[in-house]
Amino acid sequence: MSKFINTQFSVSGIKDFDVNNVSYEKYDLVDYQYYTGNGVNPVDISGLFAWFKTDDLNVFDFDASGRISVWYNSAPGHSAENLYNYDGDGSKPVYNNTTNAVQCIADVSQGIYNQLYPPNGSPNFSGLITGDRCWFVVYKFDSLRAGNLQAGGYFANYSTIINTDNANTSTISTGFFGVYGNNINGSEITNFNLEPGSQRFVVDSDPNQLTAASINTDFSAANLFNKNIVSILKNNTTTNLRVRNNGFQTLSTNTAVFFATGCASLRIGTAGNSKILSAVNYGVNYNYDASNISYYEIIGYSKMPTDEEVLKLEKYLFEKHFKNDDNLYIASDDFTSVSYAYAPINLTGSLHLTKNIDNLFNKTYGCSANFSTKAIKTNYGDGYFLNVIPNANNLSTNFSINYEGLTDKQAHALAGYFQSSFENEPLTMADSYENVSMDLFYPYRNDAKIYFENLDHKSIDSNINNIVINCTTAYDSNLNYRGYSITDTSAIRPFMLNNVYNKHDVIYYNNPSVINGGYYWYTGDVSTSLNLSQSPTGINSLFTKSFYFKPDLDFAIPLKPRFLKNEYEMTSVVYEQDGINKNILDLSLSFTNRSDKEAFAVLKFLDDRCGFKLFEFTLPEPYNKQLTFYCPEWSHTYKFKDNHDINVKFLEFKGKLISDVYFNTIIKL
Amino acid sequence: MSKFIKYENLDFRINNDVFYSNSVSISLQSNISPVLLSDGSLLRYAPDNTVIGSLSTEFYLTGSLPSYLNTTSTNEDSVNCNFAGIEITKCYLKSLSFKVANFEPVLLSAEFDWYGTINSTNSTTNLSAFSSKRNSQCNNVSHSHHTFLMDVDKVFGFDEIFSFDYSEKVNLLPFFANGEISPFRVAKTNKTKSMSVDGNYFKKINVAQIEGQSVYCDLFLKNYNNTLLNTFNVSGKIESRSLNVSNDGILQSTLSITQRLTLLRNSL
Numbered sequence: 001m002s003k004f005i006n007t008q009f010s011v012s013g014i015k016d017f018d019v020n021n022v023s024y025e026k027y028d029l030v031d032y033q034y035y036t037g038n039g040v041n042p043v044d045i046s047g048l049f050a051w052f053k054t055d056d057l058n059v060f061d062f063d064a065s066g067r068i069s070v071w072y073n074s075a076p077g078h079s080a081e082n083l084y085n086y087d088g089d090g091s092k093p094v095y096n097n098t099t100n101a102v103q104c105i106a107d108v109s110q111g112i113y114n115q116l117y118p119p120n121g122s123p124n125f126s127g128l129i130t131g132d133r134c135w136f137v138v139y140k141f142d143s144l145r146a147g148n149l150q151a152g153g154y155f156a157n158y159s160t161i162i163n164t165d166n167a168n169t170s171t172i173s174t175g176f177f178g179v180y181g182n183n184i185n186g187s188e189i190t191n192f193n194l195e196p197g198s199q200r201f202v203v204d205s206d207p208n209q210l211t212a213a214s215i216n217t218d219f220s221a222a223n224l225f226n227k228n229i230v231s232i233l234k235n236n237t238t239t240n241l242r243v244r245n246n247g248f249q250t251l252s253t254n255t256a257v258f259f260a261t262g263c264a265s266l267r268i269g270t271a272g273n274s275k276i277l278s279a280v281n282y283g284v285n286y287n288y289d290a291s292n293i294s295y296y297e298i299i300g301y302s303k304m305p306t307d308e309e310v311l312k313l314e315k316y317l318f319e320k321h322f323k324n325d326d327n328l329y330i331a332s333d334d335f336t337s338v339s340y341a342y343a344p345i346n347l348t349g350s351l352h353l354t355k356n357i358d359n360l361f362n363k364t365y366g367c368s369a370n371f372s373t374k375a376i377k378t379n380y381g382d383g384y385f386l387n388v389i390p391n392a393n394n395l396s397t398n399f400s401i402n403y404e405g406l407t408d409k410q411a412h413a414l415a416g417y418f419q420s421s422f423e424n425e426p427l428t429m430a431d432s433y434e435n436v437s438m439d440l441f442y443p444y445r446n447d448a449k450i451y452f453e454n455l456d457h458k459s460i461d462s463n464i465n466n467i468v469i470n471c472t473t474a475y476d477s478n479l480n481y482r483g484y485s486i487t488d489t490s491a492i493r494p495f496m497l498n499n500v501y502n503k504h505d506v507i508y509y510n511n512p513s514v515i516n517g518g519y520y521w522y523t524g525d526v527s528t529s530l531n532l533s534q535s536p537t538g539i540n541s542l543f544t545k546s547f548y549f550k551p552d553l554d555f556a557i558p559l560k561p562r563f564l565k566n567e568y569e570m571t572s573v574v575y576e577q578d579g580i581n582k583n584i585l586d587l588s589l590s591f592t593n594r595s596d597k598e599a600f601a602v603l604k605f606l607d608d609r610c611g612f613k614l615f616e617f618t619l620p621e622p623y624n625k626q627l628t629f630y631c632p633e634w635s636h637t638y639k640f641k642d643n644h645d646i647n648v649k650f651l652e653f654k655g656k657l658i659s660d661v662y663f664n665t666i667i668k669l
Numbered sequence: 670m671s672k673f674i675k676y677e678n679l680d681f682r683i684n685n686d687v688f689y690s691n692s693v694s695i696s697l698q699s700n701i702s703p704v705l706l707s708d709g710s711l712l713r714y715a716p717d718n719t720v721i722g723s724l725s726t727e728f729y730l731t732g733s734l735p736s737y738l739n740t741t742s743t744n745e746d747s748v749n750c751n752f753a754g755i756e757i758t759k760c761y762l763k764s765l766s767f768k769v770a771n772f773e774p775v776l777l778s779a780e781f782d783w784y785g786t787i788n789s790t791n792s793t794t795n796l797s798a799f800s801s802k803r804n805s806q807c808n809n810v811s812h813s814h815h816t817f818l819m820d821v822d823k824v825f826g827f828d829e830i831f832s833f834d835y836s837e838k839v840n841l842l843p844f845f846a847n848g849e850i851s852p853f854r855v856a857k858t859n860k861t862k863s864m865s866v867d868g869n870y871f872k873k874i875n876v877a878q879i880e881g882q883s884v885y886c887d888l889f890l891k892n893y894n895n896t897l898l899n900t901f902n903v904s905g906k907i908e909s910r911s912l913n914v915s916n917d918g919i920l921q922s923t924l925s926i927t928q929r930l931t932l933l934r935n936s937l
Contacts, residue, residue, distance in 0.1 A: 405844025593715030
């Protein structure tokens with residue numbers, strides 16, 4: 001176990017990840033470390049001849065269209081041995097600044113490779129034929145399971161790791177090593193050995209006959225994960241070729257079997273195999289629609305490193321490119337770890353160890369949310385004021401997520417997970433630790449980026465625990481037309497004529513006018529198919545932007561007129577008028593026991609109003625007057641199925657709706 | 670003319686085990702609240718909680734007590750109950766009790782809460798055949814004849830025991846995932862066992878010292894053939910003791926014992 005976890009966490013019993021036939025039970029907390037030793041800087045291992053990294057943009061040459069034409073080698077003394085592409089624009093990869101990777105983009109319409117390759121005859125790159133070589137490649141690919149419909153059927157998606165490169169006549173060899181996928185129907189025709197819906201490493205002795213590329217038992221055990229550190233290790237003395245994927249050895253074979261004349265080169269890209277035109281592949285020369293593949297770092301040595309050097313180098317790459325993939329995991333079922341395939345960064349391990357708590361713990365009734373605006377109120381006298389919005393994250397949002405009825409083991413796991421979230425490494429410059437991605441509760445967004453704030457644990461009885469996690473979403477913006485925290489597709493559907501709408505349906509009316517465009521709520525009791533006059537701005541419209549929801553019967557409306565009370569010395573108190581607009585209402589209203597649909601509509605309304613935007617609301621009898629309000633605070637509790645409580649605070653605004661202009665991100669739906 | 674179905678023999682089953690049952694009753698309780706709006710209109714009746722069903726039955730034990738009738742065990746699994754041609758799923762036991770008195774068969778009472786469904790069939794045509802267990806000879810039913818209570822620490826102080834009641838109860842705590850009306854877990858809390866023992870005069874001199882007085886007793890429930898059906902035990906404290914006498918009556922003393930059960934968390 002990492003020393004930090006052992007000393008900093010308040011829960012005990014955290015198990016180390018181990019591959020030596022160790023059994024884990026569901027809800028065990030498991031500390032996963034890639035390798036318990038330290039990483040090593042690649043230059044500190046002798047024999048370094050290739051180091052392609054993305055640490056800064058100086059390592060690239062871009063052509064006029066911004067595509068990469070050269071990826072410079074950062075290995076000391078090998079600055080001339082770079083990866084190139086001087087072909088047409090469409091075949092060059094791009095630099096993706098979001099992922100900080102070299103991205104080879106698949107595009108069947110281009111009909112050309114998208115790749116980088118070493119120069120002809122580059123001795124270090126082609127040296128795999130004759131000497132000890134090893135490569136460490138960090139890459140990530142999109143799903144290989146899509147397939148591409150071409151003449152004759154579906155062709156699999158695949159990407160090359162080692163290219164046999166028989167187009168390069170000076171280094172021609174026999175063999176192929178890559179990643180390969182089959183679609184879910186299993187209908188791809190280019191490799192019959194691949195199970196439907198799978199994606200795997202493929203090694204083949206014949207680069208031209210991928211229809212049945214060899215997948216031996218050990219090799220096929222290595223189902224692919226989408227993010228990989230692949231270590232390719234060739235011992236020329238023993239003619240042994242080993243391949244490790246995320247620490248798990250996927251292949252140990254004789255180079256004479258699969259690479260009879262050695263492997264020529266390292267070509268990276270989307271479709272860099274040398275599959276030739278033949279009857280087998282129905283006259284299709286190449287499958288250019290291989291999946292997008294991104295490369296983060298490539299390191300090569302002209303020697304066979306020791307096992308410890310391999311681990312240290314992989315650790316270096318893991319720490320650099322797999323942030324927050326180590327440390328605490330929760331076992332999602334009972335399993336026994338017998339190999340490194342059970343590490344959570346491998347596909348098999350990811351089925352047993354997880355950091356996703358949504359599928360492990362039931363959120364229970366009583367979940368609640370609180371919203372309040374950060375608006376700064378400036379008073380102008382006479383009841384007039386202005387709300388200044390300090391930033392795009394206008395709302396403070398706090399969610400209380402209930403996890404009731406937890407067993408002791410579940411509570412232990414959840415408390416440990418909660419604490420581990422504070423140890424995440426940052427992925428951006430702004431925060432010092434990364435947020436947690438998890439689902440909120442109805443009707444709020446799934447896959448929210450949240451920060452835990454505190455955890456309340458209450459023991460009910462032996463083996464019965466209730467936990468409430470209070471958290472916040474930090475990066476929601478009121479500039480997004482989709483909304484703050486209610487972004488469900490049912491709420492952002494555009495208005496369509498002739499559609500049937502029901503009461504409390506929410507639609508987005510795409511109109512260039514700030515006043516007329518935006519969200520509307522359908523108030524009609526009877527669902528009906530609408531015509532043009534019944535559209536949101538039609539004369540017979542039953543859509544509204546007003547707050548039409550009726551509060552509970554037991555409401556209170558305090559009237560607190562503003563006045564001046566002067567107390568002069570030696571005389572009685574004097575009451576004086578304080579300008580106009582004396583009655584500025586400050587209401588607290590409740591909407592209890594509301595259905596899912598009405599609660600959704602109310603909350604979407606408030607979400608859309610962002611805590612400062614104005615709306616009209618008709619006071620209930622006996623007042624029955626329409627006034628302008630904004631809602632700076634509201635809260636919501638999910639009480640039971642189809643039962644929600646909502647409390648709102650409305651402040652009256654003495655102004656006109658039409659005077660307000662809001663920025664809206666939508667350009668076109 | 671109204672139609673009635675008369676049951677001379679009741680085919681009551683738990684998890685398909687047949688019980689020699691005298692009676693079964695079920696009821697349902699909804700939890701709804703009216704929602705009144707500010708204009709005085711009634712919006713709807715909102716569900717505050719799920720519909721909770723109750724099932725109670727009385728039966729004679731004709732074999733060993735099955736483990737799912739151990740109220741205070743750590744097992745939280747539900748059972749299915751069948752009777753009168755219907756099946757009720759997700760039943761959770763919350764109490765089991767019985768009284769042992771001279772010359773009487775022992776009738777056990779069990780109460781369940783249920784959160785599942787009733788699968789109804791035509792009860793007049795789909796009655797399953799009774800098994801031999803249901804048509805058991807009277808000698809095989811739980812009976813007071815050989816059933817006895819052992820006061821291990823000898824603190825009762827009675828000269829003779831007339832009868833005793835045994836009861837074990839739990840409070841059931843259902844937990845629901847958001848959007849669900851069927852619980853993902855029904856936990857047991859406040860587990861208690863209690864006994865009430867009726868006897869005659871005291872043989873001991875210190876019977877008034879009941880504060881904190883520990884009691885351990887074993888209860889051997891047997892059938893008329895002296896076959897042990899189940900052993901119950903209570904390891905608790907004396908809760909109360911009384912002595913009653915009236916004209917033309919007999920002197921009768923009562924002792925009640927209670928035990929609160931809890932689970933050592935490190936044993937989980």
